[in-house]
Amino acid sequence: MRVQKYLSACGACSRRKAEEAVGRGEVTIDGELALIGQSVVPGESIVTLCGESVEHSKKKIPTVLAMHKPRGYVCTHCDPHIGDGESIYALLKGRDYGKLICCGRLDKDSEGLIILADSGALAAKLMHPSGNVEKFYVVTVDKPISRCHCKWLRDGVDEGGEFLGVHSLSAIPGSSRSLAITLHCGKKRHIRRMLAAFGYEVKRLVRHRIGDFSLGSLAPGKCKRLNESLLKRLLNE
Numbered sequence: 728m729r730v731q732k733y734l735s736a737c738g739a740c741s742r743r744k745a746e747e748a749v750g751r752g753e754v755t756i757d758g759e760l761a762l763i764g765q766s767v768v769p770g771e772s773i774v775t776l777c778g779e780s781v782e783h784s785k786k787k788i789p790t791v792l793a794m795h796k797p798r799g800y801v802c803t804h805c806d807p808h809i810g811d812g813e814s815i816y817a818l819l820k821g822r823d824y825g826k827l828i829c830c831g832r833l834d835k836d837s838e839g840l841i842i843l844a845d846s847g848a849l850a851a852k853l854m855h856p857s858g859n860v861e862k863f864y865v866v867t868v869d870k871p872i873s874r875c876h877c878k879w880l881r882d883g884v885d886e887g888g889e890f891l892g893v894h895s896l897s898a899i900p901g902s903s904r905s906l907a908i909t910l911h912c913g914k915k916r917h918i919r920r921m922l923a924a925f926g927y928e929v930k931r932l933v934r935h936r937i938g939d940f941s942l943g944s945l946a947p948g949k950c951k952r953l954n955e956s957l958l959k960r961l962l963n964e
Contacts, residue, residue, distance in 0.1 A: 733767040739781045753777050789846035794950035796841045802832035818948050839934035840942040856912040863936035864908045868927040871903035876925045884921045891921045
């Protein structure tokens with residue numbers, strides 16, 4: 728990590744102020760005057776600013792799981808109307824990951840990628856429109872979809888006084904009944920309600936991607952813990 732970025736990450740000053748301090752000779756690395764752009768090894772290098780030690784406090788990396796939700800499961804901890812085995816949390820098989828939040832649910836009849844995290848801030852970023860995190864779905868309906876309906880769906884639908892829009896929507900080549908849909912923020916049964924407004928019944932709905940993180944080869948009912956680099960892909964960082 729470059730010294731000016733290190734000082735900024737530690738909260739000592741902004742990166743610009745750090746560069747100015749290095750230029751004035753106020754920063755040392757392992758007892759020697761630092762140069763702008765010089766590398767620092769967090770936890771090993773001894774860095775001072777104006778004679779005061781600047782230590783890197785490693786941020787806690789949140790626990791984040793990617794799961795391939797199978798059809799027939801709900802994204803709740805408990806529900807009086809379902810059995811224990813129908814909750815996605817039963818798929819964790821008793822593993823203790825702490826209190827995990829489902830960051831953007833899929834309904835019982837939908838399947839695909841869901842993210843579970845122990846960070847409320849991360850959950851908010853993934854779910855709120857301001858986070859600008861894309862969710863990509865492939866949807867199959869009960870009958871061929873007309874071109875004019877595709878156009879109208881792209882423009883959005885007023886359903887029950889609520890506007891339901893998409894970020895992008897396109898027909899899948901080779902299939903007259905399947906659509907590729909991208910949302911930034913999904914409301915309750917968002918895609919199903921949009922298609923129902925034009926007389927289509929969803930037969931299958933699969934979420935394949937959130938941010939830059941894809942479902943890939945993750946099998947139904949399985950989950951994997953995301954490391955820091957995979958978490959950055961999820962958040963488009």
